[in-house]
Amino acid sequence: MRVDAMSGTRLLYNLRFRAILYQVIAVGSIVLLGLYLFSNVSQKLAEQNIATGFGYLSREAGFVISQTLIDYKPTDTYGHAILAGIVNTVWVSAWSVVLATVLGLVVGIARLSSNPLLALLAFLYVEALRNVPLLLYLFLWYALIVTSLPAVREAWEILPHVFLSNSGLTVPSLVWTGTHTVVLLALVLGGVLGVFVHRRATAQRISTGKTRMIWPWVALALLAPPMLAILVMQPDLTVSLPEKGRFRLTGGAQLRPEFTALLVGLALSASAGIAEIVRSGILSVRKGQWEAARALGLRDGLTMRLVILPQALRVIIPPLTSSYLSLFKNSSLAIAIGYPDLVMVSNTTMNQTGQAIEGIAIFMLVYLGLSILISLFMNWYNSRVALKER
Amino acid sequence: MTTATDIAEAQLKMPVRREPDIGHRLLHRTLKPLVGTPVNAVITLACLWILWLGAKGAYGWLVTRAVTEGGAQACKVGNGACWPFYEAKLRFMIFGVYPYDEQWRVLIAMILFLGAMGITMVPRFWSRQLLVLWGVTIAATAILIGGGVFGLSYVPTTQWSGLPLSFLLSAVGLAFGFPLGVVLALARSSTLPAIRVIAIIFIEVIRGVPLISILFMASVMLPLFMPSGVTVDKLLRAQIAIIIFAAAYIAEAVRGGLQAIPRGQHEAASAMGLHYWQAMRLVVLPQALKIAIPPLVNISIGFFQDTTLVTIIGLLDFLSTVRTAMTDPNWVGIAVLEGYVFAAFVFLVFSYGMGAYSRFLERRMRLGHD
DSSP states (O other), rough: OOHHHHHHHHHHHHHHHHHHHHHHHHHHHHHHHHHHHHHHHHHHEEEEEEEOOSGGGGGOOOOOOOOOOSOTTTSSSSHHHHHHHHHHHHHHHHHHHHHHHHHHHHHHHTTTTTTHHHHHHHHHHHHHHHHSSSSHHHHHHHIIIISOOOOOGGOOOOOOTEEEEETTTEEEOOOOOOOOHHHHHHHHHHHHHHHHEEEEEHHHHHHHOHHHHHHHHHHHHHHHHHHHHHHHHHHOOOOEEOOOOSSEEEEEEEEHHHHHHHHHHHHHHHHHHHHHHHHHHHTTOHOOOOOHHHHOOOHHIIIIIIIIIIHHHHHHHHHHHHHHHHHHGGGHHHHHHTOEEEEEHHHHHHHOOHHHHHHHHHHHHHHHHHHHHHHHHHHHHHHSSSOOOO | OOOOOOHHHHHHHHHOOOOHHHHHHHHHHHHHHHHHHHHHHHHHHHHHHHHHHHHHHHHHHISOOOBBOHHHHHHOOOOSSSSHHHHHHHHHHHTTOGGGHHHHHHHHHHHHHHHHHHHHHSSOOOHHHHHHHHHHHHHHHHHHOOSSSSSSSOOOOOOBBHHHHHHHHHHHHHHHHHHHHHHHHHHHHSSOHHHHHHHHHHHHHHHHSSSHHHHHHHIIHHHHHTTTTOOOOOOHHHHHHHHHHHHHHHHHHHHHHHTTTTTTHHHHHHHTTTTHHHHIIIHHHHHHHHHHHHHHHHHHHHHHHHHHGGGGGOOOBHHHHHHHHHTTTTTTTTSSSHHHHHHHHHHHHHHHHHHHHHHHHHHHHHHHHH
């Protein structure tokens, strides 16, 4: 008896045993909590007669989505509606990322300008955007577009055939067909070829030490495939021009106010964060690097491209990743101003079917999956620019 | 043979270059970055033009074109700031639907809260007594706002609204999220694989989804997870969502601090005979948390702004009461800009103040270390 008690106490003081004990307790309590919640849920769902499972995804949705990138009509399935929402989310996030990066780069460099007025303006821009909630700006931009712009009948023609009104921006557009997609793919192919040619030429220059003019070859590789595609496929290049009729605009493509407000709001607020990231990245490169590059005889542009940027990027990329991720997640605020993104479509679906758990599970999984994809891509890029040590 | 004296004499005999007088120098120093090169001069002109336009627009809207008298009709005609709107709606925008005659209670609670914040922000007062101060402040605030004791009438949570609600959501969210976040950070850097994996999954899932989805979960899904007959207050549900969300972000900031503490500190603590919790509490965490203070302040600013999202699940936070004031039948369509400008101004003041404080802390810590 006594011996057993002793060994029991000793066991409790054994580090390995304790480690296992703690982990068993942690996992066990989570499993128990999960089971408890699950039993509650099944009981509630049975009481309230709510169906479970993802069967509803193949039923007819029956609601209208005001703007979609892929074809969608109310007779399509819920699954298709949610897909349209995902595409909308990705579409607006992608454009916002591009805009925010460009704006952020410009403002970040402007904040470091030796011209005090320019630096002051950039500072005001950053602080005004960083210290006010994004949701407020979204409401504001949307309200400004809807209330202070003229009605469609009095739409402003800001450029020839570009109309601005309270139902959005109307611009000339191509009528997109399959042949255009082929040309686009050819353009992508050209880009890949161009990069390839440039790499080969650089490798050759490094191995032989001879500099040759390479840009004509790169340009050729870049432009030949799309040119060829245009010649072969003969795509329809007629542009649909918006015309102002008596009551509405006909033709062209329209950027809806919801999309525009969300795009502008997301891009501006993210650009303020990116500007700060760019600024701290450039500041992190020591002055001696500039001086050393000049001493080697590099011009300012080359110094920036070959010496400063590669070092600044190392500092910039990790926080840039998280600001892209938060931009992507913030696109879910679309629901506040009525842009039909994933969250809004899921919300409508949940209201119609009553299946809240499945609806929320789907959109959380999609966000999680896309977030992981973005961070994987950025981590890959980061490992390319990271400091290569032995 | 030249000696030091010779050199000194030679230097004395050298002609002294005449320095331009101080006014001239100052002028040169100010003008050079502005108009030193043609490009710079163009940039300066463009900036001046933008600043001038901005200042003129703001002054015109706020002062010269402002409508100071009359009701909604006068504002509809004019196109400047509508002061009568502020006069009529300011109190509603700040306090929301809290009972009108009891609003002094919220005002006192807010003053107490901001006072406690102010004291907490001064490094000289950082001590254990702050916990007592916050205990008292929280109790007093809760009694003042909730009522039901000491002859104060009971005010249900559905009437808690406006700016106080925004403060409440962010303050309680951070206060409860902080200890949870520290525990999560410790779990994530633990050597026990199961605990580490649980912490990683929790933190990464919460950080990988938007706040709005967690708010939806709390408002739509949480009631389904409760046993039959148990209902959780709507405000409390949103608060739980914010606490969980805050904890995941705080955990990452604290983990950053933990990683900055060299291994030697852990080993030294073990060598002193301290067990894990003692080592963490007495040696590692005090240093790690100090390093994590600036990112934690930045997280706080973010959360103060993020509480506006509760508008979407139907709580009456500050942004929501401002919007309600703007859609009042008497004012609808008239005071769009006025409402948002006021709300933006309030957020700007508090967020900028916190940001300036965070920069002050960073500077102070840098001085402390070198």
